[in-house]
Amino acid sequence: MKKIHYDHAEIEQRWQKTWEDLDLFQNQVIANPQNKQYLLFAFAYPSGSGLHVGHVESKTALDMLVRFSRMQGKNVYFPVGWDAFGLPAENYAIQTGVHPAETTKTAINTFRKQIKRLGISYDWANEIATSHPEYYRWTQWLFLQLYHKSLAYQDSGAVNWCPSCQTVLANEQVVEGQCERCDSLVEQKNLKQWYFKITDYRDELLNGLENLDWPEATKQHQRHWIGKAKGLSIDFKLKENNQTLTVWTKFWETVYGVTFVVIAPEKFEELELGKLIDSDKKKAVEEYLDQAKHKTEEERRIGEKDKSGVDTGLTVINPVNGQGVPLLIADYVLMDVGTAIVMGVPAHDERDFEFAKKYNLNITQVISYEDKEFDSQVKNQERSFAGRGVLINSGRFDGQDSWGEGKQNVADWLIEQGLARWETTYKLRDWLISRQRYWGTPIPIVYDPEGQPHPVKEEHLPWILPTDVDFNPKGESPLKSSREFIERTERLYGKGWRPEFDTMDTFVDSSWYFLRYLDARNSQEFASKDKLKTWLPVDLYLIGPEHIVLHLLYARFFTKFLRDEGYLEIDEPFNKMRHQGMILGPDGKKMSKSKGNVINPDEIIQKFGADALRIYEMFMGPLEADKPWDDRAVAGVARFLNRIYNLAQEETTNKTEPTLERKLHQTLKKVTEDLLVLKLNTAIAMLMECVNQWEKLSRESNIGVLTKEDLLIFIKILAPFAPFLSEELYAQITGTTESTGYQGVHVQVWPEFDAKLAQEEQVMIAVQVNGKVRAQLAVERQQVGDQVKILDLAKTNPEVEKWLADKIIIKEIYVPGRIVSLVAD
RNA sequence: GCCGAGGUGGCGGAAUUGGUAGACGCGUAGGUCUCAAAAACCUAUGAAGGCAACUUCGUGAGGGUUCGAUUCCCUCUCUCGGCACCA
Numbered sequence: 001m002k003k004i005h006y007d008h009a010e011i012e013q014r015w016q017k018t019w020e021d022l023d024l025f026q027n028q029v030i031a032n033p034q035n036k037q038y039l040l041f042a043f044a045y046p047s048g049s050g051l052h053v054g055h056v057e058s059k060t061a062l063d064m065l066v067r068f069s070r071m072q073g074k075n076v077y078f079p080v081g082w083d084a085f086g087l088p089a090e091n092y093a094i095q096t097g098v099h100p101a102e103t104t105k106t107a108i109n110t111f112r113k114q115i116k117r118l119g120i121s122y123d124w125a126n127e128i129a130t131s132h133p134e135y136y137r138w139t140q141w142l143f144l145q146l147y148h149k150s151l152a153y154q155d156s157g158a159v160n161w162c163p164s165c166q167t168v169l170a171n172e173q174v175v176e177g178q179c180e181r182c183d184s185l186v187e188q189k190n191l192k193q194w195y196f197k198i199t200d201y202r203d204e205l206l207n208g209l210e211n212l213d214w215p216e217a218t219k220q221h222q223r224h225w226i227g228k229a230k231g232l233s234i235d236f237k238l239k240e241n242n243q244t245l246t247v248w249t250k251f252w253e254t255v256y257g258v259t260f261v262v263i264a265p266e267k268f269e270e271l272e273l274g275k276l277i278d279s280d281k282k283k284a285v286e287e288y289l290d291q292a293k294h295k296t297e298e299e300r301r302i303g304e305k306d307k308s309g310v311d312t313g314l315t316v317i318n319p320v321n322g323q324g325v326p327l328l329i330a331d332y333v334l335m336d337v338g339t340a341i342v343m344g345v346p347a348h349d350e351r352d353f354e355f356a357k358k359y360n361l362n363i364t365q366v367i368s369y370e371d372k373e374f375d376s377q378v379k380n381q382e383r384s385f386a387g388r389g390v391l392i393n394s395g396r397f398d399g400q401d402s403w404g405e406g407k408q409n410v411a412d413w414l415i416e417q418g419l420a421r422w423e424t425t426y427k428l429r430d431w432l433i434s435r436q437r438y439w440g441t442p443i444p445i446v447y448d449p450e451g452q453p454h455p456v457k458e459e460h461l462p463w464i465l466p467t468d469v470d471f472n473p474k475g476e477s478p479l480k481s482s483r484e485f486i487e488r489t490e491r492l493y494g495k496g497w498r499p500e501f502d503t504m505d506t507f508v509d510s511s512w513y514f515l516r517y518l519d520a521r522n523s524q525e526f527a528s529k530d531k532l533k534t535w536l537p538v539d540l541y542l543i544g545p546e547h548i549v550l551h552l553l554y555a556r557f558f559t560k561f562l563r564d565e566g567y568l569e570i571d572e573p574f575n576k577m578r579h580q581g582m583i584l585g586p587d588g589k590k591m592s593k594s595k596g597n598v599i600n601p602d603e604i605i606q607k608f609g610a611d612a613l614r615i616y617e618m619f620m621g622p623l624e625a626d627k628p629w630d631d632r633a634v635a636g637v638a639r640f641l642n643r644i645y646n647l648a649q650e651e652t653t654n655k656t657e658p659t660l661e662r663k664l665h666q667t668l669k670k671v672t673e674d675l676l677v678l679k680l681n682t683a684i685a686m687l688m689e690c691v692n693q694w695e696k697l698s699r700e701s702n703i704g705v706l707t708k709e710d711l712l713i714f715i716k717i718l719a720p721f722a723p724f725l726s727e728e729l730y731a732q733i734t735g736t737t738e739s740t741g742y743q744g745v746h747v748q749v750w751p752e753f754d755a756k757l758a759q760e761e762q763v764m765i766a767v768q769v770n771g772k773v774r775a776q777l778a779v780e781r782q783q784v785g786d787q788v789k790i791l792d793l794a795k796t797n798p799e800v801e802k803w804l805a806d807k808i809i810i811k812e813i814y815v816p817g818r819i820v821s822l823v824a825d
Numbered sequence: 826g827c828c829g830a831g832g833u834g835g836c837g838g839a840a841u842u843g844g845u846a847g848a849c850g851c852g853u854a855g856g857u858c859u860c861a862a863a864a865a866c867c868u869a870u871g872a873a874g875g876c877a878a879c880u881u882c883g884u885g886a887g888g889g890u891u892c893g894a895u896u897c898c899c900u901c902u903c904u905c906g907g908c909a910c911c912a
Contacts, residue, residue, distance in 0.1 A: 217829050337911045621838055633851050685849035766845040771893050773845050819844045823892045
């Protein structure tokens, strides 16, 4: 039969229009808890460059699962929206003068069009954009709820400042001392800013991870970020005035080895220790404090190699042995770790060792090691070592295991003596949400003429983002340039009142969007309790691994807060979460415009069709892996689809070829199982195997090889993968017309798997002799369980006999249906 | 330095979680069709040896457990992510 190329463009456009006219899969949020499935894709920032192949990957993967679930009779909700506030649109506005609202709208329209072309079956009825007043009104409402509970508060202190973005950043947005977005070196500034008190939930955020079905690596990451550490706070006394200086340590067993104490510059000032210093030291100390204050992030990093500090001339008493040791100031001690005062144990800590060497401080070994070389190196003050050993020079604890009884006994004793207590520290700090940028949600706060903050009244929400604004960065919030904003505030609150000019971190917007999805047009509340109760939690969240600490932590925090406020009944928003990998350029590198290795999905759709693009991206490899693009492999997928199209044109028969029927049911089984665990690459491979066999049999036969029913089974299991082609073929075969109402493949029931039909009649059993496969036995299915017979068959097989000649069998193993293993000597 | 993921043909990747390594796709070679090409289809395709049936080797390296290891254990090595002066 003559092979034709089916017209993918025509078919795809026609069905896209039909589905849209029918409002297929729209308005799926109904309060029906039966069989509910809330499937969530991390909503995207609508960038001006449009959809890229990475977007296609995650959207398509979930769409396949969604279509499959629907056919399985699940009540599926699959919403869509836009993380529409953000810097790129604002930066573009600075360059071109085009208002961010304009560019955002255009970008969303482009994305929407592209997504529809891909055949993603989103429910558009609850589409949201975080920049829409009816959305950010509730972001502001949430801020106010936090404010009323004192979980949103204002504080001044050192903050991370990006000189290029002209805004402060959250700790989470500083990567290696650089701005996450533009890689500028981050500076420290003292500013009064708004914070969310996420630390109130730190223990729950940590413990809640336990039962989540998330990738273990992601959970581990969040644990590290929260950074809970149990240690001992030990009180040292200042000799000069008996003032207590508390150090915090995880290595208290080395306390007898303390030969100095180091304090962070900021802490030294906070405790006002300067006044105790002798005049001869005063100048050096003041100089050091001044210099430390002005160190840039870059200089500090250089300092990693060369530690600096200054002796205060003050003496600290080690409580365990009464020894007086010097107090030094050094900026390698960080203000926000522990108590910002560190006990210096140079024999057993690398940093302390370095510091001691540089400033000629004493070194006392208090742990001896089994390894003689190590031990003598430490003894000779050539290096430090932090491994396990036996305590020495440690009074009553000498001879005890430094990681076992010794560690325990030292702690017990210190606590008993009232010298120390357990203290748990965390790395997680409160979330700084103020941003000195325009394109974001305005913080709903106004200041009275005395400068005291007050919440914007709820009836004034949404607290609209003004439009008469000069975007050009001047180191302060662009909103200050809006006359309307100030006039509005004075009109509503009184003369001399001023609005808060900062906007919120866009991560605030995205921390609760999955809640708004459930009731996006509700003007009375952020979502009705009924719908929240019905649909939460999210059943599967597919999100890039780049959101591990930021978004996922914040969203969990919001969920827990709203639960405590009585709005939600769940503790965790996303019980099951998976990551999609990155699609790399053909060169195996991350796609970027500057590298010129970007693949445009529109071009692929035009050339090969949306179905081919969808299937290719899923066929590339495991969803979670990073995979390089291969242009030629897309053509292979297009070929696969074309073969299906041509085979489906052939006549059907009244009895399916038995081997093909078997293959079809094996395929049904494999595809069903793989879809449930998102192993889409192997599901597609199985579909290909099935088609290969179908084609082979069809070639060898003059008449049809498939019944109409079996053909329809194949089309149905193809439907989640290739929604357009399967819809077309289904319509062709069943002859349904629009007049009968929509009866297309996407509302059909997923076929039932028949184990009997999938079973092979003959099973191939391999025979190993001394671990090497030497023969294959074709065994009737009924005989597989007959061990005696199978072993007999194996031993009398001529191939096997050859290898058994002159040998005695000493062991026989039969794994039913798989393998016979004979051991002979 | 620490934490995490990983290393399988020329390439992307499979492998029922201890049971025939290399499914499926790409690429390559030869062929069919064609005046020719493209497209499409067929056959072969881990490496080495052999005319051949066949044999040996082979999942980053080395060792171990086992009748049997890509899979489990130990040591090492390389790659990719992340964190990092965290006391």
